Amino acid sequence: MNYGAILAALLVLTVLGFYLGRGRARAAAGRGQSRLHSLPGYYGAHVAIWMALPAFTLFVFWISFQGAIVEGIVWNGLPDRVTVLGETKPRDALPAEQKQLLINNIRNYATGDVVSGDVTALMKQGAAQYLRLEALSSWILAAAMAILAAVGLLLTYRSIAPTMRARVRVERVALLLLMVASTIAILTTVGIVLSLLFEALAFFTKVSPVDFLFGLEWSPQTAIREDQVGASGAFGAIPVFAGTMLITVIAMVVAVPVGLFAAIYLSEYASRRVRAAVKPVLEVLAGIPTVVYGFFAALTVAPMIRDAGAAVGLSVASESALAAGLIMGIMIIPFVSSLSDDIINAVPQALRDGSYGLGATRSETIRQVVLPAALPGIVGAVLLAVSRAIGETMIVVMAAGLSAKLTVNPFDAVTTVTVQIVTNLTGDPEFDSPKTLSAFALGLALFLVTLCLNVIALKVVQKYREKYD
Amino acid sequence: MTDPADSVLIEGQKEKVRQGLSRRLRAERRFRAYGVVAIVLAILMLLFLAGTIAANGYSAFYQTWIKVDVFLDEELIAPDGKTDPQTLREEGDFRGALIESLVASYRVRGREKENRLIAMFSTDAERTLQRHAIANPRLVGKNISIWVKASSDIDQLTKGAIRRDLPESGRKVKDVQLVWYDRMAAENRIETRFNTGFFSTGDSREPEQAGIWGAIVGSFLTMLVTLILAFPVGLAAAVYLEEFAPKNRLTDLIEVNINNLAAVPSIVFGLLGLAVFLNFFELPRSAPLVGGMVLALMTLPTIIIAARASLLAVPPSVREAALGLGASRVQVVSHHVLPLAMPGILTGTIIGMARALGETAPLLMIGMVAFIVDIPGGPTDASTVMPVQIYLWADSPERGFVEKTSGAVIVLLAFLVVMNASAVYLRKKFERRW
Numbered sequence: 007m008n009y010g011a012i013l014a015a016l017l018v019l020t021v022l023g024f025y026l027g028r029g030r031a032r033a034a035a036g037r038g039q040s041r042l043h044s045l046p047g048y049y050g051a052h053v054a055i056w057m058a059l060p061a062f063t064l065f066v067f068w069i070s071f072q073g074a075i076v077e078g079i080v081w082n083g084l085p086d087r088v089t090v091l092g093e094t095k096p097r098d099a100l101p102a103e104q105k106q107l108l109i110n111n112i113r114n115y116a117t118g119d120v121v122s123g124d125v126t127a128l129m130k131q132g133a134a135q136y137l138r139l140e141a142l143s144s145w146i147l148a149a150a151m152a153i154l155a156a157v158g159l160l161l162t163y164r165s166i167a168p169t170m171r172a173r174v175r176v177e178r179v180a181l182l183l184l185m186v187a188s189t190i191a192i193l194t195t196v197g198i199v200l201s202l203l204f205e206a207l208a209f210f211t212k213v214s215p216v217d218f219l220f221g222l223e224w225s226p227q228t229a230i231r232e233d234q235v236g237a238s239g240a241f242g243a244i245p246v247f248a249g250t251m252l253i254t255v256i257a258m259v260v261a262v263p264v265g266l267f268a269a270i271y272l273s274e275y276a277s278r279r280v281r282a283a284v285k286p287v288l289e290v291l292a293g294i295p296t297v298v299y300g301f302f303a304a305l306t307v308a309p310m311i312r313d314a315g316a317a318v319g320l321s322v323a324s325e326s327a328l329a330a331g332l333i334m335g336i337m338i339i340p341f342v343s344s345l346s347d348d349i350i351n352a353v354p355q356a357l358r359d360g361s362y363g364l365g366a367t368r369s370e371t372i373r374q375v376v377l378p379a380a381l382p383g384i385v386g387a388v389l390l391a392v393s394r395a396i397g398e399t400m401i402v403v404m405a406a407g408l409s410a411k412l413t414v415n416p417f418d419a420v421t422t423v424t425v426q427i428v429t430n431l432t433g434d435p436e437f438d439s440p441k442t443l444s445a446f447a448l449g450l451a452l453f454l455v456t457l458c459l460n461v462i463a464l465k466v467v468q469k470y471r472e473k474y475d
Numbered sequence: 476m477t478d479p480a481d482s483v484l485i486e487g488q489k490e491k492v493r494q495g496l497s498r499r500l501r502a503e504r505r506f507r508a509y510g511v512v513a514i515v516l517a518i519l520m521l522l523f524l525a526g527t528i529a530a531n532g533y534s535a536f537y538q539t540w541i542k543v544d545v546f547l548d549e550e551l552i553a554p555d556g557k558t559d560p561q562t563l564r565e566e567g568d569f570r571g572a573l574i575e576s577l578v579a580s581y582r583v584r585g586r587e588k589e590n591r592l593i594a595m596f597s598t599d600a601e602r603t604l605q606r607h608a609i610a611n612p613r614l615v616g617k618n619i620s621i622w623v624k625a626s627s628d629i630d631q632l633t634k635g636a637i638r639r640d641l642p643e644s645g646r647k648v649k650d651v652q653l654v655w656y657d658r659m660a661a662e663n664r665i666e667t668r669f670n671t672g673f674f675s676t677g678d679s680r681e682p683e684q685a686g687i688w689g690a691i692v693g694s695f696l697t698m699l700v701t702l703i704l705a706f707p708v709g710l711a712a713a714v715y716l717e718e719f720a721p722k723n724r725l726t727d728l729i730e731v732n733i734n735n736l737a738a739v740p741s742i743v744f745g746l747l748g749l750a751v752f753l754n755f756f757e758l759p760r761s762a763p764l765v766g767g768m769v770l771a772l773m774t775l776p777t778i779i780i781a782a783r784a785s786l787l788a789v790p791p792s793v794r795e796a797a798l799g800l801g802a803s804r805v806q807v808v809s810h811h812v813l814p815l816a817m818p819g820i821l822t823g824t825i826i827g828m829a830r831a832l833g834e835t836a837p838l839l840m841i842g843m844v845a846f847i848v849d850i851p852g853g854p855t856d857a858s859t860v861m862p863v864q865i866y867l868w869a870d871s872p873e874r875g876f877v878e879k880t881s882g883a884v885i886v887l888l889a890f891l892v893v894m895n896a897s898a899v900y901l902r903k904k905f906e907r908r909w
Contacts, residue, residue, distance in 0.1 A: 396741020
């Protein structure tokens with residue numbers, strides 16, 4: 007049975023419940039509707055809530071866990087000896103990844119997806135069982151939901167009386183739902199931390215954290231066969247961190263002066279009309295998707311820099327850190343300029359007037375009064391920009407290289423944390439190889455660093471804003 | 476009255492101040508110029524980017540077609556004499572018929588030359604023939620004249636992206652093909668048309684057959700999932716935090732959390748999606764459903780922050796008046812505050828959605844980088860989205876895909892412009908100053 011149909015049926019029943027409840031409330035009130043505690047609609051809503059909410063909660067839990075349970079039953083229903091990859095073994099002695107392979111194949115065969123390897127009789131048997139169980143499960147689910155909805159309807163419908171405080175009850179549920187929604191932010195953070203931590207710990211059981219944090223060599227390609235040369239990858243992340251820093255520094259060298267001067271000009275010099283025209287144009291730079299910047303960097307800017315380098319006799323890699331950093335800097339300009347703009351505008355006019363009164367020129371006022379007063383806020387803005395640059399992915403994936411080189415030469419190709427995460431996780435990741443897991447360790451490092459930067463920067467910016475309020 | 480400066484400063488000091496003044500004014504002009512230069516630089520960069528993309532991409536919207544005379548040879552197309560659609564579809568050798576006719580009309584001898592000649596046409600040409608024959612079975616055994624797609628190299632030649640003056644070895648189109656091409660051009664057999672295929676087909680390995688419709692549909696489904704999840708939840712969270720939440724440690728924690736989540740790199744959300752949605756809940760890879768869920772988590776903070784700002788902008792007098800008339804707190808919010816704050820909330824939502832539409836990195840993590848030809852039919856089908864399609868094409872070495880990539884960028888930017896413009900319009904139209 008289709009899940010969409012189940013939900014649609016529930017919706018129809020709920021609407022029905024609403025009208026039933028409202029009708030009964032009206033009837034119970036008789037002629038003098040003022041005897042009712044709440045408006046009739048609230049009685050209807052009360053019925054509807056208790057019909058829909060428990061059934062819907064059940065639905066969510068059911069579809070979250072049904073897959074695992076069905077698979078377990080299918081697994082136990084298979085014969086005691088199974089054939090995987092041409093070998094016949096007792097079912098209980100199967101290694102974990104072969105078991106997973108078999109189950110995946112059964113599921114894929116049942117849903118009509120691509121199966122790896124040949125379709126075996128075993129898979130057909132499992133798939134038939136799988137489909138049977140899934141159909142059964144959705145029928146049970148539908149029946150259970152119907153019963154829950156019916157019970158909800160019965161209880162709330164019978165409780166309708168003029169003295170029942172329906173509005174209060176409905177509002178209590180509504181508030182609860184609002185509260186649940188607001189905790190999703192926390193759940194997301196917890197989810198991020200747990201998922202990164204969990205996989206990163208798995209990585210650190212294979213590679214020691216000391217090697218990871220202080221190793222100077224990064225080559226995550228592990229060989230497929232054990233006797234190949236360089237069979238074990240090296241996971242020293244220093245070159246990756248260094249590459250990230252290099253590109254970030256280049257980006258900041260572009261973004262901070264340009265962004266800051268643009269903000270100063272716009273807030274201190276520009277007429278209202280210039281401001282109204284230029285600000286949106288800068289915002290456009292912020293609205294361009296990063297994949298477009300990446301394409302632009304790889305297609306146009308990197309070859310341009312390489313040719314320019316060749317013209318003056320410099321050897322520039324075709325995926326130079328300079329190209330990626332430059333474009334990333336341009337992407338971050340509006341970020342720096344709009345934050346700094348806010349901060350400069352928050353400096354009280356009285357400070358400026360005082361400076362003018364002492365005979366200072368505008369630029370002297372800006373340099374010696376406004377900027378020092380705004381400095382902490384600007385530092386905060388720059389920290390936020392740095393965190394943006396570190397976490398930026400598409401520009402570096404498309405314009406920076408994969409070679410983890412420990413260098414400070416901006417004409418060389420370097421790699422970054424985000425590039426390594428993407429390359430190690432795209433394709434078909436296997437969750438037991440250190441190559442795949444290393445992406446999560448890098449992700450954890452990325453998350454922690456950007457988190458620290460953000461927390462500090464947000465604190466600084468906020469504190470500074472309050473100071474002049 | 477005398478100028479106080481006159482009485483205090485002696486002549487030498489006055490001179491010093493005057494000299495210093497011109498220096499200071501020069502510094503002033505310089506400082507001002509830095510600002511102008513910064514802004515001009517930023518704008519020039521934007522124009523450069525837009526110009527490059529437009530110059531590379533406009534040609535993706537039209538395409539070269541060639542008119543060929545084909546003899547629909549029964550022996551090849553309908554070997555057992557039947558011309559019903561099924562036979563034509565399954566057994567007809569239209570490629571053979573095309574080659575036979577081309578070889579005859581251009582008097583080509585030798586395997587290599589034959590291959591060169593047929594390489595001037597898209598592999599779509601034989602399907603065009605097939606469709607035509609199925610639609611008109613009585614044409615089997617007759618000569619027809621029909622327009623078919625040129626191959627990507629010929630297309631690029633027509634558009635001037637492959638230069639004739641290069642030596643033959645460094646050129647994708649060989650000399651012999653140029654001779655044929657010129658003959659076709661002289662016979663008015665070459666024409667450029669609007670590229671409808673670009674807007675109606677999915678991805679393809681052949682640049683001249685690749686389209687972005689699959690990616691557009693994928694993006695639409697993904698955005699739909701994102702909107703359905705992020706908007707109600709974000710709205711509810713904002714309403715709770717702004718209107719009902721008591722000031723305590725939990726709500727403080729939530730606030731800090733939301734602000735931080737807004738600044739977490741998007742790729743981290745991709746890692747979350749991979750670990751939780753794909754590995755733990757075993758949802759399908761590459762599906763708009765999962766992509767939409769990940770992007771919803773990413774967009775949520777943006778929506779919450781925007782919604783809170785516009786709820787905060789509704790003056791307390793509105794709430795007090797409603798409370799004074801006997802409304803409950805929930806009624807105050809749902810009947811009065813929310814409708815007044817709605818334009819601002821919608822604006823914030825559209826801006827958040829526009830960002831999500833351009834987002835690529837987290838989707839790479841959940842496997843939306845697969846090569847997918849089919850147009851997705853639902854949120855659980857494997858699909859790709861526009862920014863990922865751009866990323867995939869940008870990786871392809873063929874010259875034809877550079878143009879396609881830029882074309883796709885133009886389409887994506889057009890969508891973003893429409894979304895942002897509608898946000899600005901909403902804000903302008905419904906903004907209220909209290």
